[in-house]
Amino acid sequence: MKLVQKIQDKFQGIIQACRRYPLTVVFLLAFAGLNAFLIQQEAENYTRYVYSFLVGIFLSAVAQQIYERFFEKNSQRILLMFGAIILTIAYYFTIGSAADYDFERTVKTGIIFFILTIAFIWVPTIKNVVSFNESYLSAFKAFFTTLLFTLVLSAGIGFILLAVDQLLFSVNYKVNLHAFNLVLSLFAPIFFLSYTPLYLSKKEESSLTPEERTAKLKELRSDVSVPKMFELLISYIIIPLTTIFTVILLVYLLQNITGDFWTNNLLEPMLVSYSITVIVVYILASNIETKSAILFRRIFPKVLIPIVLFQTIASVLRIQETGLTYGRYYVILFGIFATIAGVLFSILPIRKNGWVAVVLMVLSLISIVPPIDAFTVSRVSQTNLLERTLEQNQMLEGNSIIPNADIPKEDKIKISQTVYYLTSMDYDEDIEWLAPYNQLLSYQFEEIFGFQPIYDENGFLNEQPVQDSYYASLDLRGSPVISIEEYDKMVIFSYYDSSIQPKIEVEVDDERYTVYTEEMDGKEKLILMDESDETVMSVDIQAFMEKIASSSETENMLTIDEATVKTENEQAELNLVFTSINIYDNQYDAEFYLFINIK
Structure with missing residues (x-):
């Protein structure tokens, strides 16, 4: 009976969450409907709509939190909902075209989600009896509870559909996608919202009697209390580790304070991860009164400050050599935040930890608002570094780049890195003197600058860059005819190092043969096997690609002779004519015609 009662209570909580966040539920329904349409139609260029609905979901949830904390009238609630809708529409029209994917827009939208998530947790604690630490703990518990239920429900639905498909009748794969869409787009977020405590609202502050207020606070304390198991986990496992x-x-x-630490950024990810861990554990430990938690709160904020300062200074020093990228911008910005957080944790009482959330939201907002956002600042920094380096080596006159191979290696690395960054972010099209070369920078780098690209330890430092970064395709204009009269079969083959290729069957003189790739002895082999599963021929496909890359004389275009590799044994002869080769950072991709002759 208790289990049934708990289930009923949870369903009542879900219904109450729908009533409490009606606009959020509407956006969730629209989002789930959009996903269903995309699953059914497999449409493209939908990212703009997905992001807009997600922004609407977050904005509407925060609007409800603001209403509950500061307002009382339903008209004010409607105005806040209307404001969330207006901001969602404004986002839709300000994020640019409906291109399927844009990295900068994705990062900025992710930062918006992050800011709204922190606001969702922080707003109910403003001038309230509940602290930011308790609200954060409540959201933390709700997230992992929701994750557990979502995984269990998804697994259950998956097994049921699998059983129906295997035992009763065939189930279209899209049924699984639709089911998981409903779970992830509707059930999970509403279930999470059902765990959001009913904080003491503005209306209740003025309308509740002292007895009702006491009962309300008792219920609220139960919602934001620390589970005993979680207290043990934080106090005796996470804090000691x-x-x-x-x-x-x-x-x-x-040990390394005077060594390579200041110019070696390999520790940046580790230091950032460490800082995040300390801050999260500190906030969670703020709700615990064990000895280890109290000592952690007293000591670790003061330890955090010098560590973060070291990391931030090291990152700033790296800018002098490599310029500022969006990644390092966020590393430095986080260093500033973590330093401020360490100071606030050291001087403010625990109940004032909400100021850390304010600082985090402000800095996050700065990082996406032009002209001081991460992407604008990094674009200007990289452009200035490239222009300055070219001018120092007399390689830039007006809007023309002059090739020059006789420049210091350090400058070659700077040019290679900055050009790679600007082209990968599509910034080269916006730079007046670099725009005329934008279609050639990736494949004709040497012709433009006079040397092949080389990179430092974080990129691709290689004295023989042709084997580390190479791209070429077959030029059929000169000799478009390929003779196949000596061969029994021709197979069009695609080879991708990062994925498993399907086996291809061919028939020669009523005998069946199979062609496929497989890793053997640490090398990728192209294998021809007969119907008795005996290997007829095996060749090292990557060695063929490297041979062509090192011997071809043309730049990014291969003649028939350059693209052709023949090999044979007593049983068969294979002729590979590569139509494209792409070698990058030990990644091998290729497409080729495979001619097979069985002897």
Whole structure:
């Protein structure tokens, strides 16, 4: 009976969440409907609509939190909902064209989601009896509870559909997608919202009697309390592990304080991850009164400050050599935030931790607002670094780049890195003197600058860059005819190093043969096998690609002779004519015609 009652209570909680966040539910329904349409139609160029609905979901949830905390009248609630709709529409019309994917827009939209998530947690705690630590803990518990239920429900639905498909009748794969869409787009977010406590609202502050207020606060304290198991996990496992790692990190910093630490950014991800861990654990430990939690709160904010300062200074020093990228912008910005957080944790009482959330939201907002956003600043920095380096080596006159191979290696690395960054972010089209070359920068780098691209340890430092980065395609204009009279079969083959290729069957003189690729002895082999599963012939396909890359004389275009590799044994002869080869950072991709002759 208790289980039935709990299930009924949870369903009542879901219904209450729908009533509490009506506009959010409307956006969720629209989002789920859009996903269903896309699953059925397999349409393209939909990212703009998906992002807009997601922004609407987050905005409407925050609007409800603002209403509950500061307002009382339904008319005010409607105005806040209307404001969320207006902002969602404004987002839709300001994010640019409906291109399927744009990295900069995706990152900025992700930052918007992050800001709204922090606001969702922080707003109910403004001048309230509930602290930011407790609200954060409540959201933390709700997230992992929702994740558990979602995984269980998804697995259950998956097994049921599999059983129906295997035992009763065939089930279209889109049924699974539609089912998971409903779980992820509707059930999971509404289930999460049902765990959001009913904080003491503005209306209740003025209308509740002292007895009702006491009962309300008692219920609220139960919702934001720390589970005993979670208290043990934080106090006796996570805090000790964090302490051990901190000691190791401090020893390393002291040993290398005058060495390569200041110019080696390999530790950046580790230091950032460490800082995030300390801040999250500190906020969670703020709700716990064990000895280990109290000591952690007293000591670790003060330890965090010098570690983060070291990391931030090291990142700033790296800018002098490599310019500012959007990634390093966020690393430095996080360093500033973590330093401020360490100071606030050290001087403010625990109940004032909400100021850390304010600082985080402000800095996050700065990172997406032009002209001081991460992408604008990084574009200007990289452009200036490239232009300055070219001018120092007399390689830029007006809007023309002059090839020059006789420049210091350090400058070659700077030019290679900045050009790679600007082209990968599609910024080259907006730079007046670089725009005329934008279609050639990737494949004719040497012709433009006079040397092949080389990169540092974070890129692709290689004295023989042709084997590390190479692209070429077959030029059929000169000799478009390929003779096949000596061969029994021709197979059009695509080889991608990062994925498994399907086996291809061919028939010669009533005998069946199979062609496929497989890793053997650490090498990728192209294998021809007969119907008795005996290997007729096996060749190293990557060795063929490297041979062509190192011997071809033309730039990015292969003649028939250059693109052809023949090999044979007593049983068969294979002729590979590559139509495209792409070698990049030990990744091998190719397309070729395979001519087979069985002897």
